[in-house]
Amino acid sequence: MSSVRILHVDDEPDIRDVVDMSLGLDPDFEVRACASGAEAIAAAAEWRPLLILLDVMMPGMDGPTTLTQLRKNPQTSSIPVIFMTARAQTREVEHFIALGAQGVISKPFDAMTLAAEVQSHLHALNRI
Amino acid sequence: MADTTYITRDPSPQSEADENFRLAVEACPNGMLMMDRAGRILLANTEIERLFGYQHSELFDQTIEILLPERLHGMHLRHRAAFARHPEHRPLGHNRRLLCRHRDGSELPVEIGLYPINSGKAVLVLSMIIDITERRRMDRLKDEFVSTVSHELRTPLTSIAASLGLLTGGAAGTLPEPAARLIHIAESNSKRLVRLINDILDIQKIESGQVSFKFKRFDARPLVEHLIEASRGYADGFHVHLRLDAEAAAGEMYADPDRLSQVITNLLSNLIKFSPPDGEVVVAIEQHEHSVRIAVRDHGQGIPRLFRSHVFEKFAQADASDAGQKTGTGLGLSIVQQIVSRLGGTVGFDGAIGGGTIFCIELPSWAKVAARESDTGGDPHAARILLCEDKLDVAYALRDRLRPAGFSTDFAHSPADAITRARAIHYGAILVDLDLPDGDGIGLIQALRAQPEIFKTPIVVISADSARDKTAGPDLVQLNVLEHLQTPVDIHRLTQILDSVIVRDGNGRAQILHVDDDQNVLEIVARTLDSIAGVVSVNSIEEARFALLQHRFDLAILDIRLGAVSGLDLLSELHSNKGDPIPVIIFTAHATGFTDNPQVQASLDKSSSASLEDLMTAVRDRLRLRSPQAPTEVA
Numbered sequence: 207m208s209s210v211r212i213l214h215v216d217d218e219p220d221i222r223d224v225v226d227m228s229l230g231l232d233p234d235f236e237v238r239a240c241a242s243g244a245e246a247i248a249a250a251a252e253w254r255p256l257l258i259l260l261d262v263m264m265p266g267m268d269g270p271t272t273l274t275q276l277r278k279n280p281q282t283s284s285i286p287v288i289f290m291t292a293r294a295q296t297r298e299v300e301h302f303i304a305l306g307a308q309g310v311i312s313k314p315f316d317a318m319t320l321a322a323e324v325q326s327h328l329h330a331l332n333r334i
Numbered sequence: 335m336a337d338t339t340y341i342t343r344d345p346s347p348q349s350e351a352d353e354n355f356r357l358a359v360e361a362c363p364n365g366m367l368m369m370d371r372a373g374r375i376l377l378a379n380t381e382i383e384r385l386f387g388y389q390h391s392e393l394f395d396q397t398i399e400i401l402l403p404e405r406l407h408g409m410h411l412r413h414r415a416a417f418a419r420h421p422e423h424r425p426l427g428h429n430r431r432l433l434c435r436h437r438d439g440s441e442l443p444v445e446i447g448l449y450p451i452n453s454g455k456a457v458l459v460l461s462m463i464i465d466i467t468e469r470r471r472m473d474r475l476k477d478e479f480v481s482t483v484s485h486e487l488r489t490p491l492t493s494i495a496a497s498l499g500l501l502t503g504g505a506a507g508t509l510p511e512p513a514a515r516l517i518h519i520a521e522s523n524s525k526r527l528v529r530l531i532n533d534i535l536d537i538q539k540i541e542s543g544q545v546s547f548k549f550k551r552f553d554a555r556p557l558v559e560h561l562i563e564a565s566r567g568y569a570d571g572f573h574v575h576l577r578l579d580a581e582a583a584a585g586e587m588y589a590d591p592d593r594l595s596q597v598i599t600n601l602l603s604n605l606i607k608f609s610p611p612d613g614e615v616v617v618a619i620e621q622h623e624h625s626v627r628i629a630v631r632d633h634g635q636g637i638p639r640l641f642r643s644h645v646f647e648k649f650a651q652a653d654a655s656d657a658g659q660k661t662g663t664g665l666g667l668s669i670v671q672q673i674v675s676r677l678g679g680t681v682g683f684d685g686a687i688g689g690g691t692i693f694c695i696e697l698p699s700w701a702k703v704a705a706r707e708s709d710t711g712g713d714p715h716a717a718r719i720l721l722c723e724d725k726l727d728v729a730y731a732l733r734d735r736l737r738p739a740g741f742s743t744d745f746a747h748s749p750a751d752a753i754t755r756a757r758a759i760h761y762g763a764i765l766v767d768l769d770l771p772d773g774d775g776i777g778l779i780q781a782l783r784a785q786p787e788i789f790k791t792p793i794v795v796i797s798a799d800s801a802r803d804k805t806a807g808p809d810l811v812q813l814n815v816l817e818h819l820q821t822p823v824d825i826h827r828l829t830q831i832l833d834s835v836i837v838r839d840g841n842g843r844a845q846i847l848h849v850d851d852d853q854n855v856l857e858i859v860a861r862t863l864d865s866i867a868g869v870v871s872v873n874s875i876e877e878a879r880f881a882l883l884q885h886r887f888d889l890a891i892l893d894i895r896l897g898a899v900s901g902l903d904l905l906s907e908l909h910s911n912k913g914d915p916i917p918v919i920i921f922t923a924h925a926t927g928f929t930d931n932p933q934v935q936a937s938l939d940k941s942s943s944a945s946l947e948d949l950m951t952a953v954r955d956r957l958r959l960r961s962p963q964a965p966t967e968v969a
Contacts, residue, residue: 218489224496231505263485292488314492314528317499 209236212324213255215246215272216290217264224317225259225290232321243267247275250282257328259311262291262302270305277306286331288324290315364426365444365463370456372880373397373414385444385465387437398461403435413738417459421450426462434463442467473542480538484531491531495524526663533665537648540672547590547676549727551700554585554594554619554626561595562617565602573611576602583621585628588703588726589677597673597681598628600666601693605632607662624702625679633690637683645683646671670695707745707755709733716742717836720761722752722778723796728767732823739829740886749778756788762836763816764788765828768797779813792816792835796823844957845870845886847908849878849901850893850921855940859891859921862946863953875899882907887916889956891949893940894922905933919952921945 212235214225222239229235238253240246244267250258258276262269269289276282286308291298299310309327311320359366360380368377375393383390386401393400398414399407417424426447433441447462498521500506502514509517539545555578562576569576598617605615613633620627637645644650649664674681679697686692703726709718719736721743723729733743744759746752756764764782768775775795782788795810798821810818817831844867850856856871863869870887872878875896881887890908892901901922908916920937936952938945 218493220493221489221496224493224500227500227505228496292485292492313488314495314524317496318503318505320496 210234210257210328211253211255212237212257212259213240213246213249213253214238214259215240215243215264215269216261217241218261221261225320228315228317228320229324230321231318232325235321235324243269243272243275246272247279247282250276250285251279254281255285257324257331258285258287259290259324260287260307262289270302273305273307286327288327365461365465367398367461367463368451369398369459369461371418371458372876373399375400376458382463385436385442385463386434401434403433403441406433417448421457421459423450424448426464431466443470477538477542477544480534484535484538487531488528491524491527495521495528498524530663530665533663533669537665537669537672540669540676545593545676547593547727549588549590551586551588551726552591554587554628555582557591557595558582558585558598558617558619558628561598561602565599565606568603569606569615572606572609574606574609575612575614576606577614577616579616579618582617582619583626585619585621585626586700587626587697588700589679589697593673593677594697597670597677597695598630600670601630601695604662604666605630605634605691605693608632608634610634622699624699625696626699627694627696629692629694631686631690631692633686633688636685636689636691646681704747707747707751709742709744716740717762717832718742718744718759719763719765719832719836720744720746720752720756720759721765721767722746722749722775723765723767724748724769725767728821732765732825735825736829736832739825739832741829741832749781752778753781753785753788756782756791757785760787761791763792763794763832765794765796768795776810776813779810779815783813794819794828794831796821844868844888846953847872847878847881847887847890847916848921849873849875849890849896849904851896852893855893855921858946859949862950866950866954867957875901875904878904879907889953890916890918891921891953892918894920905931908933917956919949919956921949 212229214222214229214237216222216225216239219241222241226237226239229237238249238255240249243264246258246260249255260269260272264272267275269291273287273289276285276287287306288309288311289302289307290311290313291302292313302310308331311323315323359377362379362381365382365385366377366379367375367382369375375396375398378388378390378393382388382393386393388400399410402410424447426445431443431445434444435441443466445464445466449460449462451458451460498517501509501517502521559578562578566576602615602617609615609632615633616631618627618629618631620629641650646667648668650668651662651664671681674695674697677697679695681693681695683691683693716737717740719741721729721732723732723745724747726745726747729743729745733745736743741762744755744761746755752764752766755761766775766779766782775797779793779795782791782793793813793815794817795815796819816835819828846863846867846869848856848859848869848871850859850871851873853873856873860869860871867889870881872881873896887908890904892904894901901920905918908918915933917935918931918933919935921940922937923939923941935956938948938952940949942948
């Protein structure tokens with residue numbers, strides 16, 4: 207099976223590290239990390255990941271704005287986006303879905319099962 | 335009423351005691367206003383001057399509305415009229431909030447208390463006013479602080495919890511036994527910290543009203559069964575057996591199932607945690623007429639006597655030296671209590687026979703909620719309307735918003751119910767939600783129109799579905815539907831429509847104001863018109879002004895000579911609550927030539943022998959003109 211490209215976007219270097227390690231537990235995943243929305247928009251267009259994990263609260267361009275920008279670009283408009291957020295109450299989740307996100311993973315996440323959670327999102331989206 | 339009350343306009347101090355009393359009022363840190371029955375300001379202390387920027391002398395004899403933004407005047411007049419009808423203490427501290435207006439036009443939030451005073455000569459109202467700008471600012475700051483801190487704490491915690499999770503999960507290789515134990519302690523405590531932060535955020539959101547509740551009708555039993563299954567894994571960790579009582583009822587209720595789930599899950603995890611190994615936690619559901627009772631019972635050691643009064647307090651935890659390792663946050667039961675209270679229920683606990691504790695939540699049954707269809711809490715003089723709506727939260731919200739506008743709203747949850755009610759009671763108007771479940775809204779309107787009693791009642795349609803509205807459009811016109819409103823309903827538009835079609839008074843009759851200084855004429859006219867309208871009889875301009883504040887009138891009958899003044903002085907003040915002029919019939923001893931004023935519909939000579947018959951005819955003509963089925967009023 208070819209590698210599954212996951213783009214992870216978070217301004218916190220420590221979280222980028224632990225997410226990288228958590229997803230690394232699944233040998234199918236190839237993970238690239240970005241520190242900002244702007245970086246993510248460029249990387250998504252160039253690298254064409256299968257899924258984007260996007261932090262909500264980031265300085266500069268926040269997650270929802272990044273999502274809107276990704277949707278505007280035909281090269282990235284169809285890449286599914288999953289928000290990773292501490293604000294994962296029902297109403298916020300509904301709000302993110304309405305914005306065009308495919309799902310929400312709440313923070314703090316379970317590091318040992320994160321990869322499996324991402325896999326199940328991909329299955330639900332028929333991406334694998 | 336012949337006696338007029340005079341209030342001393344220059345309260346010069348008569349004694350040292352009086353002067354001391356005056357000084358105390360002036361020094362009072364709360365704003366104090368005294369008003370007469372008609373809302374005129376008689377007294378204002380220094381704090382009022384400071385709050386609103388007016389001198390006492392400028393406020394004197396003004397109506398209280400001078401201190402309110404103009405857009406709230408209509409609403410406030412109606413509140414004031416309602417208060418005048420049922421004056422009772424409405425003390426401070428009950429969150430009676432109002433937006434007031436400073437002299438410079440700026441608005442300030444206040445809390446008010448109202449205290450009727452009987453002076454022996456007149457009923458006065460004392461109003462206490464507190465500026466709550468600062469309190470509101472502090473509340474907002476606290477909410478923002480809690481929310482920010484909680485979110486800021488989560489970021490490092492995410493890294494810590496994930497790192498520890500990877501270590502205990504063996505992602506970084508096998509750890510030596512002593513290190514593994516230490517990492518396990520760190521990980522379980524990081525999880526506890528996560529729960530604590532989640533609970534703090536939850537409680538802050540509930541307390542600050544940011545959590546919206548989505549009420550619906552459902553059975554408790556399937557929900558409880560599902561929650562028991564979801565908690566089974568957690569219970570297994572404590573070797574606790576979890577089950578639903580075999581005799582559990584369906585528990586048909588009206589609540590927010592998501593929030594109720596949070597409550598039950600919280601109770602389950604609490605009782606599981608404090609159960610001895612191999613203990614059992616049982617959930618029972620009882621259906622009562624007015625309530626559904628959900629009881630969760632454990633077989634633990636029970637709640638220590640000294641702790642009983644603190645169970646629902648925030649961060650309260652019993653001394654658990656012998657209760658095994660605790661993992662709670664101390665907020666769970668406080669959250670439970672807050673949610674249950676918002677759901678309109680109660681939560682309590684008791685020692686169980688045979689040991690252990692029973693936590694009980696009692697919530698309104700669907701039957702009880704449905705029985706509140708008749709609006710009994712509102713103003714008995716309000717115009718009565720029927721709302722055909724199956725979504726109770728929408729129905730209650732509409733009832734609450736229509737009340738201040740002077741409408742009392744009964745509910746019907748199904749078309750059959752609507753027809754029964756509409757035939758039994760004469761409603762001023764009927765509101766129909768097109769999206770009714772059993773039988774569609776159009777069908778209901780057709781059925782209503784087929785009833786002779788309801789054939790002419792104005793109907794307003796509300797619906798969320800704009801696509802269907804278009805296809806339904808022609809039907810609605812044929813069915814003589816007055817107006818079609820989209821949800822969420824524009825309440826201002828709705829009250830405008832209702833005001834334009836409803837002929838007011840408690841019995842759906844027209845209301846007439848009759849001003850005459852001859853008591854005999856007042857009595858004869860009231861008796862004559864009683865069969866076709868409600869008549870409020872007053873014998874002076876002052877009484878008429880007060881009546882205008884208290885009631886809505888469809889018509890006024892004026893005598894011209896009222897002692898030294900003319901009844902025509904009232905013409906400019908005779909306006910409906912929407913600002914339309916109230917039509918006037920002049921009924922006086924020398925009636926000629928007053929009909930050039932467009933407001934004056936007729937001018938009759940009361941000394942003529944046929945005068946009462948003429949008056950009756952004129953009133954009938956006028957009221958027929960205003961009847962709701964006038965073709966020009968159909969949209």
